[in-house]
Amino acid sequence: MGSIMGIRHPIIRIFFYLILGAWSITVLYPLLWTLLDALKDNKQFYANPPWALPDVPLLWSNFTYVWETYNFGKYFTNSLIVTLGSTVLGLVLSATTAYVLARYPFRGSNVLFLLYISSMMVPFSLALIPLFFLMNKLNLINTSIGLILVYATTLIAFGVFVLVGFFKTLPKELEEAAAIDGASYFGTFFRVMLPLSQPGLVTVAIVNILNIWNEYFVGLVLVNDPDHYTLPIGIAVMQAEMQYRTEWGPLFAGLFISIIPVLIMYIFFQRQIASGITAGAVK
Numbered sequence: 131m132g133s134i135m136g137i138r139h140p141i142i143r144i145f146f147y148l149i150l151g152a153w154s155i156t157v158l159y160p161l162l163w164t165l166l167d168a169l170k171d172n173k174q175f176y177a178n179p180p181w182a183l184p185d186v187p188l189l190w191s192n193f194t195y196v197w198e199t200y201n202f203g204k205y206f207t208n209s210l211i212v213t214l215g216s217t218v219l220g221l222v223l224s225a226t227t228a229y230v231l232a233r234y235p236f237r238g239s240n241v242l243f244l245l246y247i248s249s250m251m252v253p254f255s256l257a258l259i260p261l262f263f264l265m266n267k268l269n270l271i272n273t274s275i276g277l278i279l280v281y282a283t284t285l286i287a288f289g290v291f292v293l294v295g296f297f298k299t300l301p302k303e304l305e306e307a308a309a310i311d312g313a314s315y316f317g318t319f320f321r322v323m324l325p326l327s328q329p330g331l332v333t334v335a336i337v338n339i340l341n342i343w344n345e346y347f348v349g350l351v352l353v354n355d356p357d358h359y360t361l362p363i364g365i366a367v368m369q370a371e372m373q374y375r376t377e378w379g380p381l382f383a384g385l386f387i388s389i390i391p392v393l394i395m396y397i398f399f400q401r402q403i404a405s406g407i408t409a410g411a412v413k
Contacts, residue, residue: 161389168192168383175378192383196368202384204357205364209388211274212360213342216281217335223282224289224334225327229319231290232297233305243294246287254284258351265352272355280352281342289334296330297323336399343392361388 163181169188197203231243261280262271270276300323308318324331346362353359359367365384369376 161393164382164386164389168379168386170379170382172375172378189379192379193387196380196384196387200364200368200371200380200384201356201359202361202364202387205359205361206387208274208358209343209360209362212277212281213339215274215278216285216342217338219278219282220285220289220338221331221335224286225293225324225331226319227286228290228293229297229323232294233323243290246290249287250291255347258348262351270352272353272358274358276352277349277358277360280348281338281345285334285338285341288337292334293327293330296327300326332399336395339395340392343388 166184167175167180169184169190169192171189174182174185227246231239265271265276265280268276270279304322304326305318308322313321344362345360346366349360349363350366353363356367365381365388368384369381372381
């Protein structure tokens with residue numbers, strides 16, 4: 131936006147504003163359409179075009195109905211537990227790994243870093259079959275702990291990629307000053323270096339939360355117990371349970387419920403996402 135404001139020619143500025151306006155409509159319209167369809171009943175879906183406005187009174191009861199009848203409260207809680215647990219564990223593992231690779235290089239550290247980065251290019255679907263048998267032997271199928279462990283380990287590579295760049299830019303004098311004050315390696319890391327890498331930590335946390343909250347495929351393979359379904363799986367199961375009579379209003383209500391946390395988080399932290407990834411990659 132700052133670069134657009136710097137453009138002096140009014141026609142060019144209007145052109146850019148039109149592009150931004152069109153892009154905003156493209157992004158916001160599906161969200162608005164989902165909300166409006168969540169306030170309809172089946173009669174309105176079949177009698178009117180899909181883009182028609184809902185009749186008055188609005189059926190806000192669809193949200194309560196889907197929350198209670200289709201156990202969306204349980205699914206929401208499961209997604210919250212899995213997302214927060216795997217994000218915290220993934221941050222701890224990626225931050226400690228990135229700190230060692232960035233501040234204490236050893237023979238083969240560069241190769242190890244390249245292995246982490248290379249793993250991001252391997253489709254995770256290739257590992258699903260051996261992963262299923264491994265989790266089954268560990269009795270972690272149909273458990274939130276199993277999902278947390280899988281998600282956390284798969285997110286380490288991205289965290290290492292971002293955080294290594296942050297740790298490399300921190301002055302070495304900070305570690306020397308902490309050592310003079312009697313701080314141990316762990317004390318230096320947790321009290322000095324980790325707080326200074328907060329922009330990178332926030333970036334990794336937000337991106338991980340967005341990915342885990344919307345993840346469907348791994349959860350579908352590792353969970354078949356309704357008590358441990360996450361929201362993406364719950365929406366798919368809900369549609370399957372409707373059989374031949376789809377309740378479109380409640381279905382869109384459940385979909386909108388799953389969007390709300392991600393939407394709120396992205397609105398508040400979009401600048402940290404963009405600046406954190408750029409800083410971690412460039413530095």
